[in-house]
Amino acid sequence: MKTPVLNVTLEPKSIKAATAKIKFRTQAFINGRYVNAASGKTYVSTNPATGQPLAKIAACEAADVDAAVKAARRAFDQGVWAKRSPTERKHVLLRFADLVEKNLGELALLDCLDAGKPITDCLTMDLPDSVHCFRWHAEAIDKEYEKVSPTGPGNVAMIVREPLGVVGAILPWNFPFQMAAWKLGPILATGNSVVLKPARQTALSVLRLAEIAAEAGIPDGVLNVVPGSGAVIGAALCRHPDVDAAAFTGSTEVGRQLLQYSAESNLKRIMLELGGKNPQVVFEDAGDVDYIARQALSSVFWNMGENCSSGSRLIVHRKFKDKLLSRMIELSREWVVGSPLDPATKIGPMIEESHMMKVLEYVESGKREGAKLVLGGKRTLLKTGGYFVEPTIFDGVKPAMKIAREEIFGPVLSVLTFDTEEEAIILANDTPYGLTASLYSENVSRAHRVARAIRAGTVSVNCFSEGDATTPFGGYKQSGFFGRDKSIFAHYQYTELKTIWMQLT
Numbered sequence: 001m002k003t004p005v006l007n008v009t010l011e012p013k014s015i016k017a018a019t020a021k022i023k024f025r026t027q028a029f030i031n032g033r034y035v036n037a038a039s040g041k042t043y044v045s046t047n048p049a050t051g052q053p054l055a056k057i058a059a060c061e062a063a064d065v066d067a068a069v070k071a072a073r074r075a076f077d078q079g080v081w082a083k084r085s086p087t088e089r090k091h092v093l094l095r096f097a098d099l100v101e102k103n104l105g106e107l108a109l110l111d112c113l114d115a116g117k118p119i120t121d122c123l124t125m126d127l128p129d130s131v132h133c134f135r136w137h138a139e140a141i142d143k144e145y146e147k148v149s150p151t152g153p154g155n156v157a158m159i160v161r162e163p164l165g166v167v168g169a170i171l172p173w174n175f176p177f178q179m180a181a182w183k184l185g186p187i188l189a190t191g192n193s194v195v196l197k198p199a200r201q202t203a204l205s206v207l208r209l210a211e212i213a214a215e216a217g218i219p220d221g222v223l224n225v226v227p228g229s230g231a232v233i234g235a236a237l238c239r240h241p242d243v244d245a246a247a248f249t250g251s252t253e254v255g256r257q258l259l260q261y262s263a264e265s266n267l268k269r270i271m272l273e274l275g276g277k278n279p280q281v282v283f284e285d286a287g288d289v290d291y292i293a294r295q296a297l298s299s300v301f302w303n304m305g306e307n308c309s310s311g312s313r314l315i316v317h318r319k320f321k322d323k324l325l326s327r328m329i330e331l332s333r334e335w336v337v338g339s340p341l342d343p344a345t346k347i348g349p350m351i352e353e354s355h356m357m358k359v360l361e362y363v364e365s366g367k368r369e370g371a372k373l374v375l376g377g378k379r380t381l382l383k384t385g386g387y388f389v390e391p392t393i394f395d396g397v398k399p400a401m402k403i404a405r406e407e408i409f410g411p412v413l414s415v416l417t418f419d420t421e422e423e424a425i426i427l428a429n430d431t432p433y434g435l436t437a438s439l440y441s442e443n444v445s446r447a448h449r450v451a452r453a454i455r456a457g458t459v460s461v462n463c464f465s466e467g468d469a470t471t472p473f474g475g476y477k478q479s480g481f482f483g484r485d486k487s488i489f490a491h492y493q494y495t496e497l498k499t500i501w502m503q504l505t
């Protein structure tokens with residue numbers, strides 16, 4: 001299967017031309033073919049920047065999930081992927097990464113149209129990072145050795161890792177292609193078959209990915225994509241008796257349900273990457289105000305704040321607060337809200353109307369509870385029909401307020417203050433979540449002490465960063481369960497550990 005390449009650069013002309021030409025894959029991808037949902041039903045996905053319909057997508061149901069799981073199981077049992085040599089799997093995945101790179105412009109544009117993500121971010125971050133992610137996991141395949149345990153001379157005991165079998169992967173809408181890459185890289189590298197369920201709002205780039213994977217040589221049935229409602233097919237996938245594991249990125253509430261599905265079905269392994277209410281802790285000895293202001297704004301407003309690692313709580317020393325906050329308000333002008341197709345845009349729309357309303361309701365609750373609104377707070381660009389919200393900052397936030405406790409998943413920052421290091425740590429940890437945290441201090445001993453004291457899966461010192469492909473990403477507390485994306489640790493979680501105990505004669 002060969003697919004034509006659609007060139008997209010950061011030139012407005014190129015974006016316009018590509019948008020006029022782009023085609024959507026809207027059917028499910030099962031056993032190497034695009035197919036309609038068995039029921040023939042479709043649903044309409046909306047462009048969040050205009051509120052207009054974008055595509056009619058196959059609305060899969062339990063029967064389609066079952067067909068995809070059967071195809072995945074057959075491929076796994078036949079060993080067309082799982083039993084290929086690690087080096088062969090590496091070559092296919094490297095070819096896949098090359099083809100994703102070749103089609104990077106088209107895939108970036110699909111995420112931009114479908115999720116309302118700024119085209120500049122899609123072209124320069126999400127897609128290049130995804131290519132790198134596939135390459136990294138591919139390259140790691142034939143670099144890992146297995147183990148021989150230190151038994152006595154009468155035995156040999158090998159400890160080997162084997163693929164889990166059929167993995168269901170359920171994705172969120174905020175990084176549609178990149179989250180697929182974070183899951184697929186290690187799942188495929190370790191020899192599993194997979195059934196992917198993209199978020200209902202953002203299936204387009206993941207459906208196109210399936211065709212590119214087939215072109216790269218990933219055998220039929222190894223990678224299947226079923227779009228549709230999570231409550232219907234996500235649940236069917238996680239309850240399916242022939243699915244060995246489910247890897248999920250999404251909200252803590254739905255993650256909780258997955259554990260129940262597993263308990264009620266076959267005790268499949270469940271890996272959860274969930275929400276966050278992440279602190280950015282700024283000490284009085286933090287240093288350059290301008291640098292910290294820029295980092296803090298990126299941390300909370302990047303990807304419209306629709307980011308699990310959004311630094312939505314700024315916990316700042318009382319003596320540093322006024323200068324930091326006034327610089328942040330000045331610099332917030334750079335956070336241009338606009339059409340995601342415009343390369344100058346830094347904040348696109350919220351994913352859908354109901355989500356925008358939820359974000360605006362949080363703004364109202366902040367006002368009601370007595371926080372001081374110092375920036376934004378309103379819906380904007382109404383004429384476009386899109387779901388845009390201004391970047392918003394509340395000062396004077398108290399730890400008990402809703403805006404300090406709940407994940408808003410929008411461009412809303414809550415500013416809290418402290419006087420002592422001890423108080424800062426208590427505030428940082430005062431959340432049921434524990435995904436990421438940033439801290440700013442020029443005192444290396446303090447930075448080390450506080451990084452250890454914060455209960456989060458990633459703590460960045462003097463920056464806002466989730467690390468790179470080599471570092472595991474996942475959460476403490478209610479931000480995760482048994483799961484880490486990225487790095488060699490992700491390979492381990494998609495494998496079973498087997499002991500082969502041999503008696504020597």
Ligand code: NAP
Nearest residue numbers: 172173199200229230231234235250251254273274275308
């Ligand atoms: P969500 O509502 O939990 O949905 C996530 C996925 O689960 C979607 O594909 C959804 O399908 C599906 N789903 C819904 N109900 C289901 C059910 N009963 N059984 C099985 N699957 C079901 O989350 P979201 O709104 O897409 O994403 C935002 C959340 O993801 C935030 O909390 C964010 O923090 C978190 N997130 C975490 C990370 C991380 O790495 N820790 C990364 C990104 C996002 P539908 O599309 O049909 O709803």
